[in-house]
Amino acid sequence: MVDEGAVLWDPTPEVLRSAKITRYQEWLSRPGPYQDLWQWSVDSPAEFWTSIWDYFAVAGERGDGPVVTGAMPDARWFPDATINYAENALRGDPDRLSVIFRDEAGNRRTYTVGELRAEVGRVRAGLVRLGVARGDRVAAYLPNIPEALIAFLATASLGAIWSSCSPDFGAPSVIDRFTQIEPKVLFAVDGYRYGGKSFDRRDVVGDIAATLPSLAATVCVPYQNPIENAVTWDDLRSEAKEPEFDRVPFGHPLWIVYSSGTTGLPKPIVHGHGGIVLEHLKALSFHQDLGPGDVFFWYTTTGWMMWNFLAGGLLVGATVVLYDGSAAHPGTDALWNVTAEEGVTYFGTGAPYLVASMKAGVKPRGLDALRGLGSTGSPLPPEGFAWIYSDVKPDVQLGSFSGGTDVCTGFVGAVPLLPVRAGVIPCRCLGARVEAYDPEGEPVVGEVGELVLTQPMPSMPVMFWNDPEGARYHESYFADYPGIWRHGDWIKILPDGGCVIYGRSDSxxxxxxxxxxxxxxxxxxxxxxxxxxxxxxxxxxxxxxxxxxxxxxxxxxxxxxxxxxxxxxxxxxxxxxxxxxxxxxxxxxxxxxxxxxxxxxxxxxxxxxxxxxxxxxxxxxxxxxxxxxxxxxxx
CATH class of the missing domain: 3.30.300.30 (ANL, C-terminal domain)
Known part of the structure; x- marks a missing residue:
């Protein structure tokens, strides 16, 4: 039995000095404890989010207008700004390693920034030939492979709108999602490998395409066999061309992600270019402590928002690791082995994998480069925290995060300025005014309550697709507390700012x-x-x-x-x-x-x-x- 709240890791003076968030505080001339910085970020949101744009020298035009207008659910951020996600993701030294790809079959590929830019330019040119323009939807039925990332960045560069599902989704689930958004192009794979077995998806792709009359083309990314009547990946990328980046309004749709879809038709959640750029710069740099020289690996599929979050590693100049396959093939230690072999500095996964590794008696080795470890998807029990420090690495910073697809980030999480305590999430994230509400809708501290946000964040949805009056959006988050975002989790906020998540409030x-x-x-x-x-x-x-x-x-x-x-x-x-x-x-x-x-x-x-x-x-x-x-x- 591990006591909840037991301190398992404390930042050393060197960690405190070198942390990205410390440098940001110095730039702001705001030294002091994290809780003070958080309070300023939510008391002065316009000043805070403007500082993120300036500190990271975001590529784009910020404009002279207000930072935010209106209130939830109708807040608009940087209404005069123009920006492009892909332009910001593909900056930097062209010789710097940008992407490492691994799969369970042992295949490995790498891309420098220059090589990734070249591929994006080729695929962008191919999409233009297919008639894709600003505002068109591009859908993908792809595993977590480089082609998915390249196609996404090419889509974003045009101001077109990306949406993806992984090939382990059945046809009805994909159809439920993609028929709502009427894509112009479908990227698809003919098959995939998982758990040592190969799966043919050609018939599924045919079923999906048959329900999408809006399609101008299906592009096949080959696995084993071609898809009939599809454009090949090589034909699409046949024209070498430098990438261009169409700057779009701050809230212009970047991608469409979906609620889990366990009941009812999945909600098509739309996020904007600018909100995601600012949020991911903040979260990945200050909370995950990532930047140039880091190797960032999060185990995910293209159907989970963590894939979108992983892609954000490019924004902060990290090398991102894409992995395609089972987390437990050929053994439960598969992801730990990739982490060791690739010199990963930050590894993230779902809490169930950490618990499964603990129960299987896994003792990872060779993690010399690992500084940070992320956990999300469900609450990690205190015993899982303790196992990390006893059997994985005693000096790693474990960050348990909780947020959601709805905002494509965490509301609460870790920060290198604060200790790690068993079962406790160290803090509310910068810019996220999270409160716990009692049954009367009053904020409480030290008691379990409904997780709410009482002011907007830039990465909140700009809309739901096909919800022109915003009725579905309002019903999803604002029906219980007018003007207040109710997320649907139970949370306890401790007097020192730490948090404990207790699962979904509707269960x-x-x-x-x-x-x-x-x-x-x-x-x-x-x-x-x-x-x-x-x-x-x-x-x-x-x-x-x-x-x-x-x-x-x-x-x-x-x-x-x-x-x-x-x-x-x-x-x-x-x-x-x-x-x-x-x-x-x-x-x-x-x-x-x-x-x-x-x-x-x-x-x-x-x-x-x-x-x-x-x-x-x-x-x-x-x-x-x-x-x-x-x-x-x-x-």
Missing amino acids: TLNRGGVRMGTSEFYRVVERFDEVADSLVIDTGQLGQDGRLLLYVTLTAGTDLDEALVARLRTTLRKELSPRHVPDEIIEVPGIPRTLSGKKLEVPVRKILLGVPVAKAANLDAMVNPEVLDHFRPIP
Whole structure:
């Protein structure tokens, strides 16, 4: 058992001196503790975000107008500015290493800044020949390969709008997304490799393309076999041409990303060029402490916002590592081996991978270059924090972050000025006025409340696609507290500014009036060596108590016998409360998760309450839809 809040890492004087955020404070002439800097950033947002533009010498025209006009949900940032994301991402020494690509089959490619620019210029020219212009949508059904990054940057350079899904998405899930945005060009791969197996996607690509009458062309990035009637990647990039960058208004759409799509039609969330450039410069430089000379690796697919965040490493001059394949092939240590072999200085992944590595007894070696380690996707339990420092690297800065696709960044996270404490996120991020609201809508400190933002950030959506009046956007974030962004997470803000995330507020355990986030439950259950994964569901509704059901997936060779059940019940009673002892503990072969690794707590709850599976969950947005057969409505 690890005590929540135990200090595991303290920044050394050298870390404090060399941190990117320290240099920024010196440039600002604002020395002092982080909490003071955060307070200034949210008290003076116009001055703060202007300083980000100036400090990083952003390529573009800022204009003479106001920094922000209006308030949430209609705030507009830098309304007189023009900017292009790709221009800012492709700056720098042409000989500097920009991209490293690795895959699970052992293939490796690299690109310098100059080589990446040349490829972007070629693909941009090809897109122009296909008739792509400013405002057109370009969709991609691609794995995390260099061609995806190149196609995105070429699209952005034109002022066209990017949107991607990874090839492990089923056709219905992709169709749900891309039919909403009517793309002009579809980039697609004919197949991919995962977990040592090859998957042919030609039929899926055909099904997707057949539903998109807006398509002028499908571009095939080859894996094994060509796609019939498609433009080849080589033909698209056949014309050597220097890249050009069309500067667009600050809020001009850069990309369209989607809510997880576990229920209902996915929300097509649109982010703007300028907001993403400023946010990612701030987050990656000051919170991840990244800059020139760093090697930045985040394990992700093109269907998760972390791919977009990883691409942002180019903005700060880091070398980005793209990885295509399974995190656990040929073994659980696969990503750790890539981190060691490529001299990665900052490695990020989902919390479930860190927990899986811990449970598998992985002891990574060769991480001499590693300074930072990022965790997101779900709360990392205190035991996961402790394992990093005992078995991975004692001097690494672990940064647990929480934010979302909605803003393509973190609201709360780490910073090299503050210590790392088990189970605690060190701070609210610069420029993010995060509060915890009680049931009456009042801010609280030291208590669990709804995570809200009380002032806008530049990377908030500029709109939802096909939502001209903003009704869907308003309903998603502003329906509960007018003018206040409700994110849907439980958070506790500590008196010193640290934060603890307790999971989604719409999947809260409410037992006899005692509300608890699911992360607290998982922390207890998944500490058992016998438990590989778990899901807890409270079926109570409309103020009525329901059943508390615990589903467990066990490690190989383990049985859910009476002794294990008794130990689980006793431990939950002792460490949580008698109200949180499950009414039933049920073994299942797997816990349902989205393609980005999130547990499907809300859809499973709906299934248990009688909603048909097809209406409760989007099977094509899941890693393992077959396991839903093991979750039955409560009689």
